[in-house]
Amino acid sequence: xxxxxxxxxxxxxxxxxxxxxxxxxxxxxxxxxxxxxxxxxxxxxxxxxxxxxxxxxxxxxxxxxxxxxxxxxxxxxxxxxxxxxxxxxxxxxxxxxxxxxxxx
Numbered sequence: 793x794x795x796x797x798x799x800x801x802x803x804x805x806x807x808x809x810x811x812x813x814x815x816x817x818x819x820x821x822x823x824x825x826x827x828x829x830x831x832x833x834x835x836x837x838x839x840x841x842x843x844x845x846x847x848x849x850x851x852x853x854x855x856x857x858x859x860x861x862x863x864x865x866x867x868x869x870x871x872x873x874x875x876x877x878x879x880x881x882x883x884x885x886x887x888x889x890x891x892x893x894x895x896x
Contacts, residue, residue: 802878805844808888810860812838812868813881837895838884840864847888860888865895 803811815837846858860866873886 803842803876803883803885805842805885807844808847808856808858809844810840810858810886810888810891811842812866812873812884812886813841814838814884815865836870837865837867840866841883858888860891860894867892867895 805811840860840862843858843860843862846855848854849856868884868886868891872890873884876883876885
């Protein structure tokens, strides 16, 4: 079964995991103040760029399909997942259950 990957991504998540590219928040606040990089919090919104095939059901042994798809913009917990860097790009690998909501 082929995984759904965005073009150019060399990560193929396993089971019920997804690969997320964090969306950077704008650097300027409403009042016109700029926030230095050291004061910024980790982004909690990103775009899914790769999706695993889904987990296996413990009772029946059948694969449970993923609800998330490549291209979904999602919200996730501040300390969720594992950060990885590949070819100078940072990604976050999360379980589908760590995703809090799909945006839009």
